[in-house]
Amino acid sequence: MEDSLKKRYLYKLGASIIGVPINLVTQAIVPRALGPGAYGNFSFLTNFFSRIISFFDSGTSSAFYTKLSQRQQDSGLVRFYWGYAGIACSLVVLFVFGAMVLNVYRILWPGQQMKYVWMGLTWGMLQWMTQIINNVVDAHALTVSGEIKRLQQKILGLSLILTLFLVNMLSLTLLFMYYYVTFIFLCIIWAQELKKHGIHIVPVAKLGLLNVKRYVREFYSYANPLVVYSFFGLLTGIADRWMLQKFAGSVQQGFYGLSYQIGSISFLFASAMTPLLLREFSTAFAKQDFEEMRRLFQRYVPMLYSIVALISVFVAVQSKNVVFIMGGKKYEQASVALSIMAVYPIHQTYGQLSNSIYLATGRTRLYRNLGTIIIMLGLAVNFFLVAPKSLFGMGLGATGLAIKMVTMQFFEVNLMLWFNVRFLRLSFWTLIWHQIYVLALLFCLALSISDLIERLASNILVEFLIAGVLYAIGCVALMFVLPSMFSLSRTEFRGMLPDIAKRITEWW
Numbered sequence: 001m002e003d004s005l006k007k008r009y010l011y012k013l014g015a016s017i018i019g020v021p022i023n024l025v026t027q028a029i030v031p032r033a034l035g036p037g038a039y040g041n042f043s044f045l046t047n048f049f050s051r052i053i054s055f056f057d058s059g060t061s062s063a064f065y066t067k068l069s070q071r072q073q074d075s076g077l078v079r080f081y082w083g084y085a086g087i088a089c090s091l092v093v094l095f096v097f098g099a100m101v102l103n104v105y106r107i108l109w110p111g112q113q114m115k116y117v118w119m120g121l122t123w124g125m126l127q128w129m130t131q132i133i134n135n136v137v138d139a140h141a142l143t144v145s146g147e148i149k150r151l152q153q154k155i156l157g158l159s160l161i162l163t164l165f166l167v168n169m170l171s172l173t174l175l176f177m178y179y180y181v182t183f184i185f186l187c188i189i190w191a192q193e194l195k196k197h198g199i200h201i202v203p204v205a206k207l208g209l210l211n212v213k214r215y216v217r218e219f220y221s222y223a224n225p226l227v228v229y230s231f232f233g234l235l236t237g238i239a240d241r242w243m244l245q246k247f248a249g250s251v252q253q254g255f256y257g258l259s260y261q262i263g264s265i266s267f268l269f270a271s272a273m274t275p276l277l278l279r280e281f282s283t284a285f286a287k288q289d290f291e292e293m294r295r296l297f298q299r300y301v302p303m304l305y306s307i308v309a310l311i312s313v314f315v316a317v318q319s320k321n322v323v324f325i326m327g328g329k330k331y332e333q334a335s336v337a338l339s340i341m342a343v344y345p346i347h348q349t350y351g352q353l354s355n356s357i358y359l360a361t362g363r364t365r366l367y368r369n370l371g372t373i374i375i376m377l378g379l380a381v382n383f384f385l386v387a388p389k390s391l392f393g394m395g396l397g398a399t400g401l402a403i404k405m406v407t408m409q410f411f412e413v414n415l416m417l418w419f420n421v422r423f424l425r426l427s428f429w430t431l432i433w434h435q436i437y438v439l440a441l442l443f444c445l446a447l448s449i450s451d452l453i454e455r456l457a458s459n460i461l462v463e464f465l466i467a468g469v470l471y472a473i474g475c476v477a478l479m480f481v482l483p484s485m486f487s488l489s490r491t492e493f494r495g496m497l498p499d500i501a502k503r504i505t506e507w508w
Contacts, residue, residue, distance in 0.1 A: 022158045027261055029161055031327040033170040036254030042172055043257025047241050049124030055234035056088035063222040066282045068139040075203035080215040082202055089125045096121055110245050119176040126183040133190045145193050153186040229368035236379045243386045248397040255334035256398035258327050263341040281360035294424050301353045302434050303487040308349045309438055314471050316342035317446040321464040340402040351413040357420045374412040438485050445474045
């Protein structure tokens with residue numbers, strides 16, 4: 001019997017929560033050790049190749065995950081997708097080799113050595129391989145054991161990064177090597193776990209030409225509309241960071257990279273749920289159980305939005321202190337970009353969870369059309385905000401890209417949401433009102449506490465910690481007064497209290 005959705009989410013969430021301090025330590029070490037310039041180069045190259053890989057993915061990984069969730073015994077599907085991924089990676093390698101031979105790499109990757117370009121490419125391919133294996137694990141509802149393995153990887157990663165930092169050996173080259181080791185280690189232990197359940201990560205059975213044609217038609221039907229969307233996503237994703245690199249340089253790239261990484265930590269709580277909800281939406285849609293789809297959407301999407309908002313709002317208000325703690329004085333100018341990017345994961349939550357409806361139901365054509373409009377508009381907005389004044393831009397650097405990301409995300413998410421709630425027959429304005437009042441309450445709470453503590457405390461770390469404790473207490477009080485923030489009724493919330501108290505008592 002497979003584990004329940006609640007148990008699988010709790011394990012994914014638990015792994016994410018434990019991973020937060022590990023990620024914080026890593027984020028505090030890497031930017032300090034590398035400095036804004038080298039860290040900016042790492043951020044630029046990894047973003048470039050993750051975008052390239054995403055283009056070749058073009059929704060095929062979502063198709064793979066959705067179909068495998070519905071047909072878990074279809075080993076041919078797994079073998080077919082590995083073949084596709086191998087062909088795609090080969091094409092990316094040829095692209096980089098061609099850029100080097102034709103001597104256009106200086107245009108594509110300004111100020112970068114080819115050694116690091118190849119290392120960035122390897123990073124992108126290993127990340128994709130890890131994602132594919134993770135999809136297999138989740139599609140077979142082995143999330144609980146899979147997340148235990150992920151924790152083992154995180155502990156190994158923390159040990160490695162601390163060792164490199166303490167012996168003063170952390171460099172851009174060794175940072176890439178660190179990621180290679182942790183990616184490969186996770187793939188191996190996941191593959192071993194799957195084998196225990198009789199699942200081979202690369203099935204040995206031959207596909208045959210007829211089966212290959214069937215899979216090609218199936219994937220083409222699902223992912224074809226997403227190719228155009230992925231192309232424009234590739235264009236704007238690379239162009240955004242390329243313009244920042246070209247117009248503002250590696251240091252501003254480093255400021256933005258740090259802001260993005262710190263801001264994304266709060267999204268871990270929602271990202272843990274995204275693949276699980278996609279699986280549940282897919283199986284419910286296969287049964288035409290729209291009532292279950294509505295229940296899942298109303299229950300989890302607003303709840304996770306509020307959870308992410310709790311963290312994001314505090315980071316936004318405390319951005320100066322967070323930047324100093326995580327990066328040191330070298331990154332002081334990144335505080336404005338962080339205060340903006342900290343808000344990004346809030347609506348990213350809605351985007352990831354709401355968009356899973358489009359993917360689960362195969363409405364990829366509408367998803368493509370809506371997303372492409374926002375993407376192209378965002379490209380023009382980014383040029384205006386990042387380009388220098390000599391090119392009629394505002395020259396805002398990392399802050400400009402942060403503004404573009406947050407504003408365009410807000411419009412895209414709510415545009416997508418409008419069509420989804422109509423499909424599910426839910427109230428759009430109820431969800432909009434929930435977004436507004438949750439943010440308003442949390443910002444009022446965080447700002448009032450931070451203003452008070454700033455007048456009383458002189459040490460940055462003490463100020464941050466005291467403000468965090470008081471903010472947490474205030475959030476708990478809000479939960480008591482207004483449980484609807486977390487998609488709970490008062491009756492449901494009261495019913496949870498004895499169980500929470502029991503678990504705390506057992507732990508203590």
